[in-house]
Amino acid sequence: MQKIEAIIRPFKLDDVKKALNDLGIQGLTVHEVKGFGRQKGHTELYRGAEYVVDLLPKVKIDVVLDDGQVEAAIDAISQVAKSGKIGDGKIFVSPISEVVRIRTGERGGSAL
Amino acid sequence: MQKIEAIIRPFKLDDVKKALNDLGIQGLTVHEVKGFGRQKGHTELYRGAEYVVDLLPKVKIDVVLDDGQVEAAIDAISQVAKSGKIGDGKIFVSPISEVVRIRTGERGGSAL
Amino acid sequence: MQKIEAIIRPFKLDDVKKALNDLGIQGLTVHEVKGFGRQKGHTELYRGAEYVVDLLPKVKIDVVLDDGQVEAAIDAISQVAKSGKIGDGKIFVSPISEVVRIRTGERGGSAL
Amino acid sequence: MKLLKMSVAALAWAVVLFLLFIPTFSPVSVWAQEAETVVAPEESADEMQVEQPAAMAAEAPASAVPAAAEEPEPTLDTGDTAWMLTSTALVLLMTIPGLVLFYGGMVRKKNVLAMAMQCFAITCLVTVLWMIAGYSFAFSGGSVIIGDLDRTFLSGMTLESLSGTIPESVFMTFQMTFAIITAVLIVGAFADRMKFSALILFMTGWSLLVYSPIAHWVWGGGFLANAGVLDFAGGTVVHINAGVAGLVGALVLGKRLGYGSEPLPPHNLVLSVAGASLLWVGWFGFNAGSAVSAGAGAGMAMAVTQISTATAGLAWMFMEWVRKGKPSVLGIISGAIAGLGAITPASGYVDPTGALCIGLAAGVACYFASTSMKMALGYDDSLDVFGIHAVSGTVGVILTGVFAVEAIGGTPGLLEGNGGQVVTQLYGIAVTIGYCAIITFILLKLVDVIVGLRVDQDAERQGLDINLHGEVVS
Amino acid sequence: MKLLKMSVAALAWAVVLFLLFIPTFSPVSVWAQEAETVVAPEESADEMQVEQPAAMAAEAPASAVPAAAEEPEPTLDTGDTAWMLTSTALVLLMTIPGLVLFYGGMVRKKNVLAMAMQCFAITCLVTVLWMIAGYSFAFSGGSVIIGDLDRTFLSGMTLESLSGTIPESVFMTFQMTFAIITAVLIVGAFADRMKFSALILFMTGWSLLVYSPIAHWVWGGGFLANAGVLDFAGGTVVHINAGVAGLVGALVLGKRLGYGSEPLPPHNLVLSVAGASLLWVGWFGFNAGSAVSAGAGAGMAMAVTQISTATAGLAWMFMEWVRKGKPSVLGIISGAIAGLGAITPASGYVDPTGALCIGLAAGVACYFASTSMKMALGYDDSLDVFGIHAVSGTVGVILTGVFAVEAIGGTPGLLEGNGGQVVTQLYGIAVTIGYCAIITFILLKLVDVIVGLRVDQDAERQGLDINLHGEVVS
């Protein structure tokens, strides 16, 4: 099994969730994170003090899935999360050696 | 070494922490996340607008541990985090290739 | 490619970001987390009720980078994030099998 | 370039104001023709007595309060003045922090500072406009259409000027807080999408060209007062006016991005409950203060305000509970505001039982207007300014004509056999809606031409706080 | 099914109320027997003068304020009326948003909207109940046990009705805000676990059957007033009453899930500090307003209120600092509320030095009651309604008997040689505790039978906001 971590723009979350659901992926976990990258930040100004804020709000989605689903998921995410402007985000894939469903104790693919 | 990521119900956090501590595991890191899965969401209603909220509050615990401790940890977590109802959560295991303790520069198992 | 997860003290974030930037690392993702470990917690007191709070605020930085940059990054982080007191944090390294830049669809090292 | 744009905007603003005002004072204009019919009693420039609101005038003879009836020259009463100073503070409290919190809690977190900014900046802006010209337009006598320029920059308002039994300075400031809150109420309707520069331009025109005239008509001795329209504290001037302007704004600006397709939930209803609470408390100054004295009229106005508000809150809560299965805190506070809006025009005319009925009607009517009706019609009145204020104002103005008690406000209503009052009330409503809608629309279109009304999509998505004001709530 | 359940509940509610009320008016009941001893002076249905609070009556002769002593007919005073209008607004401010914020900040985030809802809904509910019957039961004369039905629906309250030197409408609304806050105070004791439907049913009964009678006994010419119990602004009627009802509620509902085993920390004490601040400010209306006039009595009441509050705040802070090593903001605001509660009954009777002593005693006593004592006894009075309000009320009522100064309130206390006053005060306390505890217990058990008192475990764990009201703070 593999874990996909997709860092995307916050307002794309609903679309990505729908796209994955359409592939039959039934679970995912969402983190609110801040991202630093090529995308330019903002300037905040408080009286005399000016700050450049280069950590921008992003959403990270973790999905664990069977190896066979990985490419389809990457495609789906890439498609709906893309705006074409800098800052659309990344997808990282890494191996998962075991999955357990706490409720039932099931392991492996059937635990997803 | 391995990393266990356990997604659990928020109110189970204290119990899981205790259970892992009892196994001699001395560190862990906690994320507040939102989970989407089989568990049914809630409906929020604001004047005319009705929203189904299917991203539910969960807690994700990261624990890195020696390979030998993995099974015990999975068992401990599964046991205390289980309520038997849909939404109890998952445990994911993945390989870790290096660990460093920042304070001392120690590496590997002794850094945990 | 590898993923470095560095758990550090929150007020070190700016320094670590700068140190990584100096190595030419152009992106990273930041999580606000709570850490449990050897570092002693605080006591909160609300009227009669006294609580020991042993989950302390930490920041987790995820950086995905080429294998060749890993050691330099570990060194850089270790150096600036270190205060010498218990609770400085950990660095975990794990393998990444694929990277995609959503904006362009690029894969692998050039997607970073 | 920004600077340039701003200068142009400022210039344009001045010009527009100027152009818009010419007809008002030009002798050949339609306005002036209507004004021929005016009788302007006791208008000596030096010792001018500012007109009391029509509502008060109507109430005075009937009320048991020792108000000047035969005495030609009322003197300052410290008790009345104490209450009016307090009332002024209470009405200001309704806007800041009342509306700041009420509206701020209902928007998304990324827009909360922009909302606070709009409320606070309009408070400052309308204060200055009122001092310069707004008060003079509304209350300086003039014709039945508009006041004159006698009180511009408050010239002639001395320590000796009285308005009834209170100093004119207090009356002026009290009325100023009404001008402020009416303008601020509007912004809820098109929250989360307007440019700040556009807002400032629009509100400048709106306050002078819509609020002041209507206030004059109803309270400044204008033609609606003469027609006998009963509006104690602002069902037409404040609530219908703000609600209609809000609706026009929501229609002209269009819907928020994502409206209808994604959740746009309130980010912190604790703020909204606190805000609604301050609105409620401050409304005692609004309604009981509109008696312009600390007597039995003020007392009864406070009592009926409390009763209508509570009843409307419960009415909305139970409607929601029965129809949707859960009573919500957003629901009960919405109902309470509806009850406050509805009792506003009635508060000097009805008794407690009338207030109970008015509250009930307002709670139910505004519930449907802000839920089913809004959904059916499809406009995005973001914080239900129309659904709550215009609807409750309308319900209140009509029911004032129904429940008015002669022994309380001097005028009987339908239930006491004076069915004609309801017709008079409907006339007042129609005039207010018509005038407000047309001028609001024109103003918005003008501002759109000058600076553009709406922020771009990226800014709307990222939030107005960071984009327009360079600040965020962490 | 929900609808069905709700209808049944509504029906049951009506029936219960009806049944409970029969004895009150039935001539064969015990109530009526006691009522034989009543003397009800000047009780002509038409021109009824509502009784002033006993406290006021007691104060009047001694005070230097030009209060009607010989004059048979007091006339309206605009200064007094101005202050009472203001005081009414201030006392309402204590509940909304005062208690909303004070309590809301102390619960966990998942329950904050439910807490706000409880406060706001009870405010609406008690307003309507007070208008319908509560005011009449408390203040319409009747017997020494309970008022009669003369003022139900406020019938007979006209523009001419006076209560002393202020309009009756103002007195009625002022007293209404006391009825509101007393009921709302209670909910802190069993926060985070009660069904909203159960709360509404319970509060309906409690306000009419517990609050109104006790208010009548102490302020409406009832038997505690006749016995000479001194309670200026509500040590018994408000604080002991709410605190005891809260404790009974906490015991009947049982502890919160996790109480004692997991942390249940306040989620946002900034809200609580803001709420406590508004309570403090509003309390000027509560205590100085209880003089029902804008004179020296009100001034002294305000001064002693300020002193007692500050002293109690510091006392709690230093206790905590010495015993636990850190002074906390929750501690100092808790102390301030304790000081406010304790000075409440005393505020028309004591001088500044007395206030200093009362504040000190209240701060220390409530500190121990809300920490060591609560821990030792093991009940879960979630927000320390008993530990702060009942305890400070008791301390205050007793010490009123100790520190009363004849030159201020007309009655000497223990220190001026009138030891018997302390006994009278203890009598007042005992009656209040006993009656309140018994009826509260019965009402809760009844409501438990009708709709059940407590939410289920899942709902409690997930939070009341989403489960009962379908809303969350994001």
Place this chain on the structure above:
Amino acid sequence: MKLLKMSVAALAWAVVLFLLFIPTFSPVSVWAQEAETVVAPEESADEMQVEQPAAMAAEAPASAVPAAAEEPEPTLDTGDTAWMLTSTALVLLMTIPGLVLFYGGMVRKKNVLAMAMQCFAITCLVTVLWMIAGYSFAFSGGSVIIGDLDRTFLSGMTLESLSGTIPESVFMTFQMTFAIITAVLIVGAFADRMKFSALILFMTGWSLLVYSPIAHWVWGGGFLANAGVLDFAGGTVVHINAGVAGLVGALVLGKRLGYGSEPLPPHNLVLSVAGASLLWVGWFGFNAGSAVSAGAGAGMAMAVTQISTATAGLAWMFMEWVRKGKPSVLGIISGAIAGLGAITPASGYVDPTGALCIGLAAGVACYFASTSMKMALGYDDSLDVFGIHAVSGTVGVILTGVFAVEAIGGTPGLLEGNGGQVVTQLYGIAVTIGYCAIITFILLKLVDVIVGLRVDQDAERQGLDINLHGEVVS
């Protein structure tokens, strides 16, 4: 050990206070020598009439308000009393929750409870100090330098004591709220780094040794009043005083960790907007209440307050918009507070047009003082207490001398040909700055020796909330 340290601190505190006070009352001291020049009119211990603020005294003869001119014995006026009771509540509202929220929103989240604690604890502390000695030092007559001990523990303040037309108890409490807010204003300057124990010690000394004397000089019949310095509601006593003390504190304590190198942004400006709003509303009590009557003087004071505030808010907003490209909500509220501070000394002396000018000047001056000037000089006045309060106070006191209108406050200003008034005003400013700076510095150094002023680096980094008070906002 902590206990030991605390006891030592307490002892030291007592000793320091004692030592500091000896000179004040010792006949050989410099103080007393200056005091030789005193004339203390009508000072009979029994029937003492507390001095009205010089401002009021100056205003009385010129004003049209029926204030006692020939009448030797003013009697209690219920209207005036009603307004002053209300004003007292309003000024307390400015501090709690006004400043709690205003300051609390501007600090980082980890320090918000510590900020709230400081505001609330000082409120309690100054209340008790004022009752014990502060009021007596400021207002009990005495010399032109300092009052005497006649009113310590408020002894002799009975129900009969009047201060003009209001009870002395009301005057005392009203002035208490000024003493409170002045002390609390200071803490913004050295937010996020002071030990709480140090703060308590410092504020005890500061309130008695700096605030009370200066209040006496300007309002208690002291030498600045005699010199003819015009300060209606506290430009010197409150704003310059607090601002200078803040700056000295910021310099003595040093910069916050990370100042200049890392972002230290406000964590929640919604709180700050709410706080600024409450400050604005409460300021009506501050300024219009300083008329100590409910007449035309109060009315005009309220009107000019509103106008100056709004103008200054807009001025700051437009400055920022033009210079930085974005108008911020922090900017407009900062400007509004600047406008409030500047109109404070002027509010009984100027007309609306004067207020417009004063507001404009204050908005622009404070904008530069809090941005460019602060950056250039490099001190860390965290929440701009100096940049806003001292600067606006100075602007206001000077411009009072420029815009004073004889027909309003009885004294003409520069524009009416009385150029000398500006010099008198500068004298008042210089004395206030000099005295305040020196004594504040000495007090801070003393406290530093006793308990240390600053928390350690770890505590500052982790946050004061958890470290000093054992609490956090979750």
